[in-house]
Amino acid sequence: MSFRSFGVALFLLLLTALSSAEAEVPRSVEEGWAWPIAVIPPSDGWDSPSGRSVAPVVEYAQGLVNDSIEGIKEHDVFLRLESGDVFDSSDMARWRKEGFLAVISFADERVNRVLADSWRQGDPVLLLADDSSTVLRDEKEVVKAGLFSLDLHDSYVTRAAVETAVSILPPASEVGLLSDRLAQSLSRGARAVSRGLREGGLNSQVFWVAGGGTDSFSMMAQEMLGFGSDMVVVWMTDMAAREFYRQLRVLDGSVPVWSGGASLDGIVGLEGIMTVDQDLPLRLDKAIKTLKTDVWDATRVRVPDSPLAAKAYACCQWVFQGLKDVQKADPEHLAKVMASTKGIPLGSENLEINPVTHRPSVKKVAVIRAKKGKWIQDEIFSLSESGAGYYFGTPKNE
Missing domain, CATH: 3.40.50.2300 (Response regulator)
Structure with a gap:
């Protein structure tokens, strides 16, 4: 044997x-x-x-x-x-x-x-x-x-997005967020991040779509860049996140982008996009x-x-x-x-x-970035579950 x-x-x-x-x-x-x-x-x-x-x-x-x-x-x-x-x-x-x-x-x-x-x-x-x-x-x-x-809970991504943005952007920087107003979990996540960013000393603006398509994503990308976004947070499904990212990169190839609502497998092909993982x-x-x-x-x-x-x-x-x-x-x-x-x-x-x-209450998480179809580690830090950007501290509807 x-x-x-x-x-x-x-x-x-x-x-x-x-x-x-x-x-x-x-x-x-x-x-x-x-x-x-x-x-x-x-x-x-x-x-x-x-x-x-x-x-x-x-x-x-x-x-x-x-x-x-x-x-x-x-x-x-x-x-x-x-x-x-x-x-x-x-x-x-x-x-x-x-x-x-x-x-x-x-x-x-x-x-x-x-x-x-x-x-x-x-x-x-x-x-x-x-x-x-x-x-x-x-x-x-x-x-x-x-x-x-x-x-x-998956919603820890909202806390991580706030902590990351506050750590990499100067005070009073502008952050544009994209989300679907008709999808409660997505819109709530975007509102949680927006509120947390303001608590962290940054300016934020949520740009809403309802379903969305190629034309609306292109228009939203232009509006967010016109707003002066120093960072973009996308709180959308896999397919919508991919399409918006493609439209955004046609207009601007350098603005940092964070994904909150999509799965890791669904967006790993979007070069440079950031998110967070608690298993890494x-x-x-x-x-x-x-x-x-x-x-x-x-x-x-x-x-x-x-x-x-x-x-x-x-x-x-x-x-x-x-x-x-x-x-x-x-x-x-x-x-x-x-x-x-x-x-x-x-x-x-x-x-x-x-x-x-x-x-x-606190757990190590890793900020990850997509590179050549794979996720690579950016930073590992200890994230408290509650705090600025806490998902369950945000009302379901506003």
């Missing part, structure tokens, strides 16, 4: 050990001396590069607790790898019935949104490990008590190499995805820290202490959770 085949065999054995039959829980849980936590797989399953970056780390983190003398308050932890790729409210009810205290999800937005929408008081804590899109808030924009996320600092974090080595020593499985490995370890430690601090081990009390946890290890960072947003 080749070394590679041996490694795959070990991983499958690990997967079998952690993925016990979902209709059953071990005796340790039934007798109350192990606390159960469910782990939802990445969208491409456990037997994938993503899955192989999470499962060994989960086993390693579980072993650190269960192999210690005291465990957590003289309890073990039982982390069960769930099978399947579709999860809904019935699964949340099942976990609740089985007595699970928390669910750590590595699923995508499609699954997480269903689970977050269906979460009710008394359900296990739901911790999203790798999802910046799913909103944790109810219809009144109040964060649900048992929902948490390790990622900053993890890819460059040397501390994660130590974690991967420790996981290899414990499981003999090599972890391919550094950011996912770091997130898996951080999420486990977040829940474990909550169990250490909680007075009563049930979902309601666990959620209360997890809302103000400090010292969560994410690579070389130690995160502190914002009790209002249930996300990290």
Whole structure:
């Protein structure tokens, strides 16, 4: 058997050990001396590069607790790898019935949104490990008590845009923003940035389009340059951002442009455009190499995805820290202490959770710039979630 085949065999054995039959829980849980936590797989399953970056780390983190003398308050932890790729409210009810205290999800937005929408008081804590899109808030924009996320929400781009503009432009510089008035999430983002820029000592003007086409984008580009824009912030969809950027560059090839609403893949071909990424600092974090080595020593499985490995370890430690601090081990009390946890290890960072947003208060992000069809790093800095340009501090409509 080749070394590679041996490694795959070990991983499958690990997967079998952690993925016990979902209709059953071990005796340790039934007798109350192990606390159960469910782990939802990445969208491409456990037997994938993503899955192989999470499962060994989960086993390693579980072993650190269960192999210690005291465990957590003289309890073990039982982390069960769930099978399947579709999860809904019935699964949340099942976990609740089985007595699970928390669910750590590595699923995508499609699954997480269903689970977050269906979460009710008394359900296990739901911790999203790798999802910046799913909103944790109810219809009144109040964060649900048992929902948490390790990622900053996508709207952190508004804060990063303000911080970047204030750092690279002289005071009283002019910033022109383009957005679609009919798209609430886009227009709200543009208004958040505009307000934040003014708070930071810059002048800003939002130029609105409704749907937009080639002629309107060309006209808007001319108006923004006529306004004297020293920087342009585009808060549009992928297609609209690409078309506007093309029209702008026909008129001016040097004005800095920041993208807020488009996806990274959708605009990477726009030479020189800037935006921000919260995973790049993890890819460059040397501390994660130590974690991967420790996981290899414990499981003999090599972890391919550094950011996912770091997130898996951080999420486990977040829940474990909550169990250490909680007075009563049930979902309601666990959620209360997890809302103000400090010292969560994410690579070389130690995160502190914002009790209002249930996300990290401050997190490293990277300003990136498109060059020859790839993203290159400009600057890495620590971004506070709230502050000038905070998306959720901006009304939905004005």
